[in-house]
Amino acid sequence: MAGGGGGDSAASGKEAPTVATRLFRILDAFSPERPALTLSAISRHSGLALTTTHRLVGELAGWGALERDSEGKYRIGLRMYELAALAPRGILLREVAMPFLGDLYEATHQNVQLGVLDGLDVVFVERLSGREAVQVVSRVGGRLPLHTTGVGLVLLAHADQAVQEAVLEAPLKRFTHKTISTSQQLRRALAEVRRNGFAISDGQIELTNLSVAAPVHDETDTVIAALSVVVPSQGSDPRTLIPAVRAAARGISRALGSPRALALPASARREAAAPTSPGSPATRRIAE
Template sequence: MSRPARTPPNSVSARLLGILDVFSADTPLLTLSDISRHTGLALTTTHRLVGELTGWGALERDADGRYRIGLRLWEVGSLAPRSVTIRDSALPFVEDLYSATHQHAQLAVLDGHEVVYLERISGRDAVKVSSRIGGRLPLHATGVGLVLLAHADSQVQEDVLRGPLTRYSRRTIAEPELLRVTLAAVRRDGFAVSDGQIEPHVLSVAAPVRGADDEVVAAVSVVVPAEGTESRLLIPVVRAAARGISRVLGAPSARSLPRSVRRERHAPGQAPR
């Protein structure tokens, strides 16, 4: 999908960022002319700024003269504290989730009105999905998105509910009132199920991850084929993983047993029955 040309920004920094912004999963490789057209910058200006970005390592030039995002940006991005702390704490539990399904196990955070994926572990024969590490997807149509939106600031919720709510399939929750009811259920139940909302053949089960102040800081999920899958069998596994990550992050609510768990007590000298 081609992007319309933009009005060139005035500052140099804004122009540099604008150049980086034209790269996406759909357009990972661009020629100098492509970049000039997408940014609205003159070709000579584009050539100079792209040269500076390439020299620093933000862009790389392949043998055909096309440009792509460079590894230096990945190095810088990997230093983001929210990404590092949550991802490092979550990785063992995400690996366990993958072991339970051999499909996709994912970790995501809220950024603006979108989900950003920090981690994904996938099997070789896993169902095809749109998500990718570093990628973004809408809040209202993904399992992790529903969890994050349900626990987001009220202003963020109202902004998303006002729409537009893009419909990706016939199962996408694109009606504000239905979405509002769904978010209430997510808060009540402690998990979200997204069944075919973006890809009709995919089902996702997600649960919230809480930080040291017990606020929801991320969401973890498994993504599996919708056909032949019973979501109720995945819910306990996903919730246990989310609780484990929350405990590592210091969430007070994750330090005690859930209310549904009964701890048996025995009198001194009395053997358990």
């Protein structure tokens, strides 16, 4: 019996997991709710035999993927952070986006988030928040179902058809009575996002919050990310936030070389073609 028993063998005629699969199981045992684990806990959550876990955890710790603290528990090591920094949809995207996220934060002093698509979830790669900002459940590196957030709705609306259908056919997790919970509701919401160019998510995860999100395009005009601002539902008019959110998303897209972001809107081109004086309203609008 390979691996010394437990959940890592071919005891029932199934092919034994590869070494890589076992390593991934160990790393996957850690989560925001379980940031530090004993050896036995890693064995239990990974489904691997304790002897196998002991050997592989030792190798991961030796390489730097895991670290052992003073209590004898293991945590994710800095070597994993170094690898994550190489992800183009993570650190590099954040570097381009940060000035625009900062501007949006200064304009609102609320939560500003940047997320990317990963499987059937949105993963948040950056978040700016102040002490007076409304509390949110999202965090950098965390993930949420696509249908429950403004960022997620934007990403899903522009995702491949296969991804959209996978989400539409799966059970839709519900957080509040306002959470989109049927495929019909979700199809309508996605159509609105594509038509309007932004998403508004009100009270889907927490009734106290609403978000406004817009897409970020790359040099091929593919939507590779989305940004949002999250504000208190009470007393907030999402329509007043749309221009600032779309402007920030357009700025990031322009910095990434998006042709549609680099091109002036049709209305601006018409104004530019008209003879105007330097101080005319049309000239001022183009400058803005």
